[in-house]
Amino acid sequence: MSAPDLDERPRRTFAVISHPDAGKSTLTEALALHASVISEAGAVHGKAGRRGTVSDWMEMERARGISITSAALQFSYGGHVVNLVDTPGHSDFSEDTYRVLSAVDSAVMLVDAAKGLEPQTMKLFKVCTLRGIPVITVINKWDRPGLEALELMDLIEQQIGLKPTPLTWPVGESGDFRGVLDRRDGGFIAYTRTAGGATRAPERRMDPAEALASEGEAWSRAEEEHELLSADDADHDPEAFLAGRSTPVLFGSALLNFGVARILDELLTVAPGPGPTTAVDGSVRRPDDEFSAFVFKVQSGMNAAHRDRLAYARVCSGVFERGMVVTHARTGRPFATKYAQTVMGRERTSVETALPGDIVGLVNAAALRPGDTIYAGPAVDYPPIATFAPEHFATASNVETGRSKQFRKGIEQLDQEGAIQVLRSDVRGDANPVLAAVGPMQFEVVQARMQAEFGVPIRLETLSYSLARVTDAAGAEMLAGTSGAEVLSRSDGTRLAVFADKWRMASVLRQHPDLHLEPLPAGV
Numbered sequence: 001m002s003a004p005d006l007d008e009r010p011r012r013t014f015a016v017i018s019h020p021d022a023g024k025s026t027l028t029e030a031l032a033l034h035a036s037v038i039s040e041a042g043a044v045h046g047k048a049g050r051r052g053t054v055s056d057w058m059e060m061e062r063a064r065g066i067s068i069t070s071a072a073l074q075f076s077y078g079g080h081v082v083n084l085v086d087t088p089g090h091s092d093f094s095e096d097t098y099r100v101l102s103a104v105d106s107a108v109m110l111v112d113a114a115k116g117l118e119p120q121t122m123k124l125f126k127v128c129t130l131r132g133i134p135v136i137t138v139i140n141k142w143d144r145p146g147l148e149a150l151e152l153m154d155l156i157e158q159q160i161g162l163k164p165t166p167l168t169w170p171v172g173e174s175g176d177f178r179g180v181l182d183r184r185d186g187g188f189i190a191y192t193r194t195a196g197g198a199t200r201a202p203e204r205r206m207d208p209a210e211a212l213a214s215e216g217e218a219w220s221r222a223e224e225e226h227e228l229l230s231a232d233d234a235d236h237d238p239e240a241f242l243a244g245r246s247t248p249v250l251f252g253s254a255l256l257n258f259g260v261a262r263i264l265d266e267l268l269t270v271a272p273g274p275g276p277t278t279a280v281d282g283s284v285r286r287p288d289d290e291f292s293a294f295v296f297k298v299q300s301g302m303n304a305a306h307r308d309r310l311a312y313a314r315v316c317s318g319v320f321e322r323g324m325v326v327t328h329a330r331t332g333r334p335f336a337t338k339y340a341q342t343v344m345g346r347e348r349t350s351v352e353t354a355l356p357g358d359i360v361g362l363v364n365a366a367a368l369r370p371g372d373t374i375y376a377g378p379a380v381d382y383p384p385i386a387t388f389a390p391e392h393f394a395t396a397s398n399v400e401t402g403r404s405k406q407f408r409k410g411i412e413q414l415d416q417e418g419a420i421q422v423l424r425s426d427v428r429g430d431a432n433p434v435l436a437a438v439g440p441m442q443f444e445v446v447q448a449r450m451q452a453e454f455g456v457p458i459r460l461e462t463l464s465y466s467l468a469r470v471t472d473a474a475g476a477e478m479l480a481g482t483s484g485a486e487v488l489s490r491s492d493g494t495r496l497a498v499f500a501d502k503w504r505m506a507s508v509l510r511q512h513p514d515l516h517l518e519p520l521p522a523g524v
């Protein structure tokens with residue numbers, strides 16, 4: 001720990017998972033208001049017209065008002081450095097979300113009090129379970145009429161199977177938010193509205209007697225429900241939380257800034273900091289071992305003035321110092337980190353140092369792909385990030401002959417970024433690669449980016465496949481010439497057998513009982 005400007009405060013690295021419109025952008029802004037922002041890496045708020053949106057590099061994103069890009073916001077709070085990693089909001093980007101969630105140590109699941117657990121929340125929650133990420137639940141929009149608090153607890157337990165252990169309990173039903181009962185000490189935290197929620201909402205602590213005098217029936221009901229919860233063992237249990245069996249619950253209103261500071265406080269007290277990372281060979285790097293990091297996101301075309309490629313890496317161990325030369329595990333080649341940066345709005349600033357949990361943007365990192373490891377000292381290679389089974393397929397072709405070089409370059413780059421899976425076969429040739437996506441919106445992104453960043457209009461023709469399985473060279477031979485099925489290769493060499501549907505796959509298997517097929521993880 002030699003760097004002069006090394007900020008050694010403990011880290012918390014988390015993401016907010018929610019269904020679109022649950023209030024993620026509002027909460028992100030509210031968190032930033034309560035803390036002091038240190039740096040912002042790329043996209044944070046993905047809402048059309050919202051101030052502070054730095055991810056407006058793509059017209060489509062603005063038009064749709066969704067967040068497609070992902071990066072991190074770093075802030076200072078309570079003697080800690082907090083890294084909030086942004087997750088894409090749209091369900092078509094689950095593969096991207098999966099990668100992003102590989103970079104966090106905990107997640108905040110934001111639930112709309114009126115809507116309960118919505119589909120995208122459930123999907124993202126499933127990713128957290130797969131990755132063993134502990135989840136803190138925040139019931140948002142309590143200032144608006146919605147479901148009853150106990151009903152919401154039942155929904156959480158039944159639909160996601162986690163025991164909800166509220167840390168705070170609302171005083172006043174949804175739509176009449178007066179404050180919360182602090183379940184740790186039984187006291188009342190009263191909230192006061194400020195104009196438009198633009199400043200930190202003042203909080204006043206009262207003991208139970210004062211709370212009863214002030215809130216009457218609403219307080220008595222909160223106390224009663226608090227006792228019911230305790231009788232049901234719904235008290236925070238650190239071990240069950242870290243093991244993914246329970247979820248602490250907080251109530252708030254991101255819009256009014258109610259309960260936002262408490263979310264930050266709980267992140268510092270109950271959420272885990274960076275822990276050891278297990279490598280492919282089973283060995284473990286601890287945070288204080290020599291430097292290592294893994295790339296969870298590669299992105300280009302972020303800014304018209306900077307047409308280069310940024311690889312976002314999460315530091316797993318050791319100290320990152322800009323300028324250090326590390327080893328790229330996949331190629332064994334040295335990699336110079338002279339251009340480590342964060343993106344502040346549209347301005348880029350250099351990152352000088354970073355610690356485990358921090359996110360570093362590496363500029364012009366042409367060799368780096370999602371899932372790659374970089375390290376100093378003894379060799380380490382972290383497991384690759386799973387790619388999901390694509391369910392949508394289309395051939396891409398270049399509309400303007402004469403731009404075939406740009407076409408090839410663009411398709412290759414989007415493949416390397418993981419924006420889409422690019423599949424090829426000798427039969428089809430290089431000019432008409434097959435694009436494979438987990439969600440169809442990925443195609444629109446590719447089309448828009450090919451035009452905007454490479455000046456190549458492309459034509460997409462949908463293929464009638466919907467199912468992919470990993471196969472081998474023998475499988476490729478068996479399926480040659482079969483209708484409704486085909487074998488295509490990914491750039492990493494994996495062969496995918498694609499089928500029109502499960503019926504077609506079953507009939508092909510009947511014809512070729514020796515055909516080797518392995519499932520890929522399903523998109524969530």
Ligand code: G4P
Nearest residue numbers: 020021022023024025026027047140141144253254255256
């Ligand atoms: P998202 O990023 O999860 O998609 O949601 P976002 O923050 O954009 O919030 C979606 C809508 O919900 C916004 O209203 C926002 O103002 C509102 N909202 C967020 N948190 C709260 C809350 O705690 N209480 C209440 N009452 N509303 C909340 P909108 O009208 O769709 O957008 P805007 O025009 O206000 O930005």
